[in-house]
Amino acid sequence: MEDFEIVEMYWDRNENAITETDRKYGKYCRKIAFSIVTNKEDMEECVNDTYLQTWNSLPPQRPEKLSTYLGKICRNISINLYEKLTAEKRGGNETDACLDELGELIRTVFVQRYWYMMSVKEIAKENRMSDSNVKMTLSRTREKLKLYLEEEGYSI
Numbered sequence: 001m002e003d004f005e006i007v008e009m010y011w012d013r014n015e016n017a018i019t020e021t022d023r024k025y026g027k028y029c030r031k032i033a034f035s036i037v038t039n040k041e042d043m044e045e046c047v048n049d050t051y052l053q054t055w056n057s058l059p060p061q062r063p064e065k066l067s068t069y070l071g072k073i074c075r076n077i078s079i080n081l082y083e084k085l086t087a088e089k090r091g092g093n094e095t096d097a098c099l100d101e102l103g104e105l106i107r108t109v110f111v112q113r114y115w116y117m118m119s120v121k122e123i124a125k126e127n128r129m130s131d132s133n134v135k136m137t138l139s140r141t142r143e144k145l146k147l148y149l150e151e152e153g154y155s156i
Contacts, residue, residue, distance in 0.1 A: 007062055010054070010055065021070070025067055030044075030047055033046035107141060110138065
């Protein structure tokens with residue numbers, strides 16, 4: 001089913017919109033949520049909340065790219081839940097590193113790290129790179145971004 005058809009179902013308040021959304025984008029949303037909350041129950045909660053928020057925001061919203069719309073909602077919900085669950089104890093795991101680095105930054109490896117919050121090992125495997133190559137790529141990209149922002153008048 002095409003995105004515009006699913007969005008139209010939301011506008012018509014057809015409850016099958018959620019079923020179709022899950023059929024087309026459920027795996028995508030679960031991957032986003034799990035990479036942040038790293039727990040299956042919390043992941044499912046985030047995905048369900050994503051569908052609820054989508055239901056409540058369509059209408060008035062009418063996104064052309066439903067995957068991006070859902071990804072943004074799911075990511076924000078997952079980060080909010082993660083922060084709530086770890087408010088008293090902030091450890092040194094992958095999600096903490098991503099959230100800390102996110103303020104400094106935004107390529108394929110770059111987006112995988114800072115949007116999808118994939119670990120260096122996952123990125124290396126998916127892109128057939130070594131871990132050190134991924135780390136160097138990220139470091140160089142951050143440095144280039146920093147220089148660009150400073151040239152544009154932003155202080156880092």
